Amino acid sequence: DGGITQSPKYLFRKEGQNVTLSCEQNLNHDAMYWYRQDPGQGLRLIYYSQIVNDFQKGDIAEGYSVSREKKESFPLTVTSAQKNPTAFYLCASSAIRILSNQPQHFGDGTRLSIL
């Protein structure tokens, strides 16, 4: 079945450490997204990418980095500069370069916590 796979499901970060969250999709979607979810704050956009080798900052990009070397993959690195990384991270994709009528499809998320 086609879908979006996020790994790992749970991740722990030590102080000063960078960690990378994986997101892979086999839907042949062009656009991919990363969101951060905190209780009561909804989904906040971190980064998005419309095509390979191109990505744009979202509303809360500071302390995060991404790459888009392959259409199927859009990994997110949470750097040591992100002082409050504890959250639920969601990856999503949509079929065509971002059109306003396209729904987004979501993975099952990665929960990141500080050790």
Next chain:
Amino acid sequence: AQSVTQLGSHVSVSEGALVLLRCNYSSSVPPYLFWYVQYPNQGLQLLLKYTTGATLVKGINGFEAEFKKSETSFHLTKPSAHMSDAAEYFCARGQAGTALIFGKGTTLSVSS
């Protein structure tokens, strides 16, 4: 800036009662609108979407939503709540050139 507002962060209903979750959007142009559901520790699942055409949209699990341009609303309803409907619900709108804009979510509790 264009936005989506969900009225009520928490809604409680009894099993069998009507579910009404409210969503209003700000825009001078009719938007594309979506409702998603999220169960604990899972991603978001698309319930339904409004793009063009019929203003009453039917989705999965017995949910439907009506687009009302005059009220800038897209409220989600279900005639009879089931225990399995307990989850968090998000309203979202499409915006050209960038990601969907999400409301802050409404948690639905269903009691027996």
